[in-house]
Amino acid sequence: MITHAMEDYLKAIYLLQKGEEKVSTTAIAEQMNVSAPSVTGMIRKLTTMGLIDHTSYQGVQLTEGGKKVAKEVLRHHRLLELYLVEIMGFTWDKVHDEADKLEHVISEEFEEKMSDALGHPTTDPHGHAIPAKDGAVKEVSYETLAEVEPGSFATVEQVNDNNPEMLRYLDNLEIVPGALVQVVAKEPFNGPLHLKIDQAEHFIGLEVAHNVFVEVSEKEAN
Numbered sequence: 001m002i003t004h005a006m007e008d009y010l011k012a013i014y015l016l017q018k019g020e021e022k023v024s025t026t027a028i029a030e031q032m033n034v035s036a037p038s039v040t041g042m043i044r045k046l047t048t049m050g051l052i053d054h055t056s057y058q059g060v061q062l063t064e065g066g067k068k069v070a071k072e073v074l075r076h077h078r079l080l081e082l083y084l085v086e087i088m089g090f091t092w093d094k095v096h097d098e099a100d101k102l103e104h105v106i107s108e109e110f111e112e113k114m115s116d117a118l119g120h121p122t123t124d125p126h127g128h129a130i131p132a133k134d135g136a137v138k139e140v141s142y143e144t145l146a147e148v149e150p151g152s153f154a155t156v157e158q159v160n161d162n163n164p165e166m167l168r169y170l171d172n173l174e175i176v177p178g179a180l181v182q183v184v185a186k187e188p189f190n191g192p193l194h195l196k197i198d199q200a201e202h203f204i205g206l207e208v209a210h211n212v213f214v215e216v217s218e219k220e221a222n
Contacts, residue, residue: 002049004104007073008032009042010051013062014070022059071131076103076111078124078131081161083114085125092125092176093167126167127158127177127213143216145175145193146209148183154214155180166211173202175212 012031016023029039043060046052051066062070080099084090090098106114115121115133122130122138131137140157148154156179159170170176174197184194184201192203 002051002069006042006046006049006051007069007104009039009046010062010066010070011073011077013052013060014067014074017062022055022061024059028060068135071135071137073103075131075133076106078128079111079114079118079121080106081124081126082118082121082130086118091168092161092171093164095125096161096164123177125177126161127156128161142213144210145181145183145204145212145214146206148214148216150183150185152216153180153182154216156212157215158213160211163211166208169208170212173197173204174200175204181214 009028009032012028013023016027016031025036025039025043028043029036032039043052043054046066047054047060050063051069052060052062054060077099080102081092081095084095084098085092112133124130129137129139142157143154145154145156156175156177158177159167159175161167173195175181175195179197182196184196186193190206192205193209195202195204
């Protein structure tokens with residue numbers, strides 16, 4: 001039987017795994033905020049169940065079975081986040097923890113009802129891809145806002161959702177998925193970015209800019 005804790009680990013490994021790269025025990029521990037011995041014990045269980053492949057001193061990879069479980073949990077999580085925002089009126093900085101609690105317990109019928117009510121969405125409130133029912137995921141690699149050259153325009157596609165305080169800050173500046181941002185200037189020596197959004201101008205630090213992912217365009221959209 002796959003426990004809720006196992007599902008959490010599989011989801012964490014899925015989010016950390018890039019292509020065919022192996023994920024280290026240290027990275028999993030940091031992602032899960034648990035001790036290295038706890039990770040080692042869970043890796044042993046998941047390997048025995050055929051949900052991950054583990055190579056000593058190299059890390060782990062999800063098997064096809066592990067990926068299936070991880071993507072199903074992630075589908076629940078991201079649908080729940082969007083449902084909480086669009087239907088229940090939660091702000092986007094409060095939905096991650098709520099979805100973490102609910103993702104393990106909703107039925108497949110509940111999942112489908114949510115998807116129907118939301119019009120079968122493909123992204124969550126933070127711009128991350130929602131896995132389809134069959135497990136297909138359209139993952140796109142974007143530049144960070146910190147990488148955009150001065151004078152360029154960019155459309156916000158995703159933001160990291162692991163810091164509620166940062167999400168509130170971004171929301172206040174209207175740096176949300178779909179927003180068109182112009183990078184007016186970059187101050188030297190890791191200084192802030194000077195941005196223009198509609199008629200408003202803002203300065204944001206590089207830490208924030210590295211957590212905003214964008215699609216760059218050469219000029220302002222009509």
